[in-house]
Amino acid sequence: MIEEQARVVAIDGGYALVETQRKSTCESCSVKKGCGTGAVSKVFGRTAVQLKAVNRTNARVNEQVVIGIDEAWLLKGSFAAYVVPLMLMLICAGIGEMIGARLWGGESEGVTILAALLGLAAGFIWLRRYTENLRQQNVCQPEILRSVPNETRIEFKNSPAFNRQE
Numbered sequence: 001m002i003e004e005q006a007r008v009v010a011i012d013g014g015y016a017l018v019e020t021q022r023k024s025t026c027e028s029c030s031v032k033k034g035c036g037t038g039a040v041s042k043v044f045g046r047t048a049v050q051l052k053a054v055n056r057t058n059a060r061v062n063e064q065v066v067i068g069i070d071e072a073w074l075l076k077g078s079f080a081a082y083v084v085p086l087m088l089m090l091i092c093a094g095i096g097e098m099i100g101a102r103l104w105g106g107e108s109e110g111v112t113i114l115a116a117l118l119g120l121a122a123g124f125i126w127l128r129r130y131t132e133n134l135r136q137q138n139v140c141q142p143e144i145l146r147s148v149p150n151e152t153r154i155e156f157k158n159s160p161a162f163n164r165q166e
Helices: 036-044 071-104 109-137
Strands: 002-012 015-021 048-054 064-069 143-147
Touching: 002 048, 015 064, 048 143, 064 071, 071 109
Parallel strands: none
Antiparallel strands: 002 015, 002 064, 015 048, 064 143
C-alpha cells in the first residue's frame, strides 16, 4: 500500500474529498541548488491536489489522515497510461509504413506519421474509456487508512485550508 498524508476537505456520503501536498524529490537531494530540475521545482512549488477517497474510518472535515492506494493498481495505471498508447502508436506506425511502402514506394513517411498519430489517438481514447470503467467500478479508489496523530502531522503549504487551527 502506498501511503500519503492528506487533510479532509469535505465529506460526501461514504467518500471524503481529501487534499494532499504534491511533493518533489528535489527537497531531499544534495545537489538541488545546482540542478535545473530543482530550479523548476522551486518556481512551481508545492501545489495541493484534491481527490476522492473512500472514508471507512468516518474521518471529519479538517482532520489529517493517511490515505493509501494499492501498489498493483498504481502499476496497472502506469502501464495503461504510458505503455498502451505508445505501443499502439508504434504498431500503427509500422502498419502505416508497410501500407505506404506498398502504395507509394519509398515515399511513405507521411503515411507513417499519420498512422502513428492515429495510433496514439486511439491509445488515448482507449485510456479514457478504461479509466472511466475503473472509476465506475470503484476498484482503484484511494482510501482513508487512519487518522494522523498530532505529533506526526505535516504542515501543508500554499493552501489556507490546511493551515487553519482546529
